Amino acid sequence: IGGLKMKNKILFIGTVRMWGINLHEIESLNKGKNPDYFKNISLSKRIFATEHLNKVIKDNDYIFLAVPSKALKEATQKIVSQINNSPIFINLAKDLTIATKVSNLFLNSLYFKAIPLNDEIGVEICGALKNLLAIGTGIAQENHSSINTISAILTQGIKEIKEIILLKGGQELTILNLSGIGDMFLTCTSKQSRNFSFGKNLYREKMTSLNLTPKYILGKNSIEHLTFFLKEKKAQKISLIYGGGSIKNNGLYNKIIEICKLLKLEIQEIGGIQPNPLDTSI
Secondary structure (H helix, E strand, O other): OOOOEEEOOEEEOOOEEEEOOOHHHHHHHHOOOEOOOEOOOOOOOOEEEEOOHHHOOOOOOEEEEOOOHHHHHHHHHHHHOOOOOOOEEEEOOOOHHHHHHHHHHHHOOOOOOOOOOOOHHHHHHHHHHHHHHHHHHHHHHHHHOOHHHHHHHHHHHHHHHHHHHHHOOOOHHHHHOHHHHHHHHHHHHOOOOHHHHHHHHHHHHHHHHOOOOOOOOOOOOHHHHHHHHHHHOOOOEEEEEOOOOHHHHOOHHHHHHHHHHHOOOEEEEEOOOOOOOOOOOO
């Protein structure tokens, strides 16, 4: 259990007091050594170790719980009975079976609330697949920049992740908790999300490597890259030049107008251009 001190809102290292049961390790730590893990490293003289819990538990600003998970319940009961202030607890052990009790002891306050779940499979699947979903929404955001598109992908992704959870033996309602939709919404929409940002960057790099940001966009399916092209060029005004009615009959005109409205571009239309026009007609 380590103690840190806070002064004038600036964190500085005070005495770190450690509680343990191995007398050999305690003696070594007090001599500034840890031969089992740090053979050639001298430890700080500010570390004080003891087997007596009452000598380390009082007047701490922070308490780190680094005991084995099977001993966490017993250790927390001893700690709670001896603390004389309101320290911040940081749990380094993992054990879902006692998560509720640890939560009730330490983690619920006006600022933080822990909600334990007993679906380890569902939580792990949500935690893994949300990152793939975030990459997908990042690609879509960079390509379309429409909240409707992101919503559709996010909805379909959540639906498919729920089906995987059930297939692997998890619980259906896990997807509705903070570890499910809550975490997915944050990871799949926030600019602070590494995977969402990765998806956006991946799309940009892919378009560049395929040479899809030239001065001209030509060829079949080029309309699919128009949004990226205009955003990359930071366009503000475009001229839409076309011939007869085919561009409107095949739906291409409406797609271009939709993209321009989405990007808030000023449009100048010039229609009625003859096929293979002469200079004089232009």
